[in-house]
Amino acid sequence: DYSNRQWSGLTKDYYKPRWELWIAERTKELMGESGKNYSSAQWFAMEWQWVNENNLYATESNGLDLNELGKDVLKNYTVDQVPKDPAADDVKDIATDLMTVTSGSEQSTSGSEGPASNMIDGNTSTIWHSVWSGTDRDNLWVNIHLSEPSTVDGLRYLPRQNGSNGIITGYIIEVSQDNGETYHQVATGTWANSSAWKAVQFTAEENVTDVRLKATTSISDSSSKNYASGAEIRLTAPQSEPEVDKSELQEVIATAEALNEADYTSVSWTEFKTAMDNAKEVLEKADATQEEVDNAITALQEAKEALVKAEETVVSKTALQIAVEMASNVTAEDLDKVVPAVVTE
Structure with missing residues (x-):
């Protein structure tokens, strides 16, 4: 873009779509998912499509107030207002004291590894780990039971912070509204192989009693054994809009x-x-x-x-007019009292 121009259509239909594509993939990475890196050929194909389009553009300004737009950008899009790691944001978390976590496979407690309950202890150095001897992939799941039916719209998962064995990289999320009798799928996808928080958002489900995270793929240090692990897990709920104060x-x-x-x-x-x-x-x-x-x-x-007071209509007199009126009422006797006699030759 060394020859960046501001011709009609470039910002709206050329630069903006490219930025949106790039930002969307980087956002996935921030959320712990795998982001796509477009090749030069793929970028060129998108750009060439624009070159060959015949879109019509306005020849006059849209009339938007640049001052107001600038204020809006500063207020809502300043970089220091953007969380560094959206997946680590715990503002929407459902309280862990409402949760009980179980799993399809867990190693008996050994040091800092073992039961799925470690995933809600608030300690990132303790982890849930499936049995060390390996197990069928169908057993690699954790289930969060809620003591009170709740509205749920997402899940956050923190992989183990030391080592990589068992880190979940492919997932299915299911929810139940009948205490685990039946489940239905609400999300599926992939996560990056890293120790950062992963987050998944889905359409809010009401009256949820259980949420199950299944590991469809995970890191294993053995070609013949399946494992899954995790340090912490959380469920999120929609935030209610603050009441407008009038x-x-x-x-x-x-x-x-x-x-x-x-x-x-x-x-x-x-x-x-x-x-x-x-x-x-x-x-x-x-x-x-x-x-x-x-x-x-x-x-x-x-x-x-900014209100301006209305001027009152008054008859004004000059200082000379006032002096003349006053002088006309002064007597000789009055003058003798206040003015020294003038002595002349």
């Missing part, structure tokens, strides 16, 4: 309504009324976001501060 907006509107239009210039009042009408509209909007509410408050407060 109390401050109501107060600001009430204060503004107490103002009298006659006290201000028509121009400043017109702008103030526009902000007031918008604030009332947001107040009545059932699905207004907190951002809309906050913006309405700011706009109305700024419009209020």
